[in-house]
Amino acid sequence: MRQLFANRTSSILLQEKCDEADEKSVSKQKPGDESGNTVVVAPPEFRFMYPEFLPDPAMERRNRLKEKLERIDMLQRRSVVEIPEFYTGSVMAVTVADANSPNKFARFVGICIQRGGSGLRAWFILRNVVDKQGVEILYEMYCPLIQKIEVLRLERRLDESLLYLRDALPEYSTFPLDMEPERRLNNSVVPINPLKVKLRPRPWLERWERQNLQGVEDLNLPQRFYDKAEKVAKPWEKYDLMLQYRKTIPAEEQEKIFSDVHSQLQQQEFKRKMRRRRGTDNEQ
């Protein structure tokens, strides 16, 4: 029972089993800086697990003090509500306080098709098909109306954005509203679902043939679509280092940000685990 609740970022449990795969998850300790204190560096996966802690890269609008204050507020909110690790492609359930619902709480289950925003503005979109009607809801992660966020199935897909599910057959977006959380067999690695989705016949909402989608089956379009896509494509962008630089936060800054945040997040994880254990012990 205990192993199932083990979180791979907990350094306490990982010290017992130090595999090749798990070594990456252990928080490293840098050889000391000038003052002689050891600097704890967060695991490198933090930038995928908690991407909203990184600020918007646009340099004109950046301010270190404001980012710091925002991070403090985010951690405060996280101490009250558990915002778990999730990726686009994960199936999640969100419970929100709603005055118009019969129970005053509204629960929605869906697959995360997109996530974005930075800081307290971080959001994600859940999609499901309810009574043959596709429904998408955008949730702001730090909104105080959210009571609970559960990840029912933690997995990734081949694409960062699953907006093509809007043009796909409905069975790919349908998830039962009373779905139970699935238990993961291997806790250290988030599985990538190599599913290739079948799209409905055209017309579509976007020109999917121009977007290099990996998670979509062969589109079977006439050749002229692919020719036009080639004309419009920007193949040089993958060599454009400055473009990538401007879109991301430099590695040194990321380290600094996550080392700030890491210890607090670890503490919160630990407290939650203790609470859960006490809860299961009480039940038993």
Place this chain on the structure above:
Amino acid sequence: MSTLGLLRTLFNPKIVTPNAIQLQSLNRSPFLVGLFFNHEQVRTMSRVKRRTTHPPYWHVLKNNQRQDEKISSDNLRFVREVIQDKYKNKSPIKGSDLDIEKKEWDPKTKRSGVIARNIGVQHMWEKDGKKVVCTVLHVLDNHVIRYVPPEEYAKSIIGAKVFRNRKPLGCLVVGAEAANPDRFTRQYCSLFNEVGLLPKKRLARFIVTPNAVLPPCTPLTAGHFVVGQAVDVYGKTIDYGFQGVVKRWGFKGGPASHGATKFHRRGGTIGTGRDKARVWPGQKMPGHMGSERRFCRGLKIVRINMKYNVIYVKGTVPGPTNSIVQIFDTVLPRRKFTEAPPHPTYFPPEDGTLPQEDIWDSSLHVFGSPSISV
């Protein structure tokens, strides 16, 4: 005076200033000119220059030309230490010093304002779950530089204009953002000699009543304001540069298709052929947009962080992120103070107890508190 002129003065009780342009339409009958077809458009702003790139002529030259002084890094460090020792940025003024001359607050008091930097926008939520966009303002290291008493200020160029027909008030010169004296001229640094502080990058004047006077070297912090009060924020708007008529004035332009030849974002007609037979001053045309001084009035303070000297204000503020703004108590009559605020300013308590670090307005949801259930 002719009958025409008499009738015009009777029906058009406007004060004619040199800048105003009055159109006297000779095509219409004199009785109707003032009553129904008022062609007189007073364009007082048409000749006024809205922005300059140079400071007023009575200002001292501020910035030094950069000189390539070839000194070693050790000597540079020594110079910096000397500057730090000479100009201690800590103010010797404590609250107890002011107790002797502490003056009473009354509703007509005008307190000093504060110079701050707009560091961005943060979303917060109210207790019913409604999202609120708040601007984060970082109160810089403000110190009072000088006080100009009312009689003296009324004789200055700006003071004479401001107090032409009313009782003069005093003026507090406040500085913010201490910087290395090397980058400023000697004349600019001499402005701070009396106070004994590092020269400040920014200076501002705040009109104050004599009972809200602060002695030089007094620090002003975020505690000067009270959570829940309304403030006016004064700043320079975002500079959009040379902009066309669609963005600058909101014109509709022309049709995107249907055969429109080279007429998509243009202004179109700029006048009729008949009245006045020329383009009127003030005609909306492309030009420089933005970078103008504006006020945002009556913004409510929803949160103050005393540790970092940061104020969260509900709404948005003129200017881009990281620009300097000035914050004052509001002028709007229904949102002014009813009780005494920290007067003349806030001083930390003498017994060394720290103030509450983070003060929230009662309408806001505090992040560490449990989720809202409706």
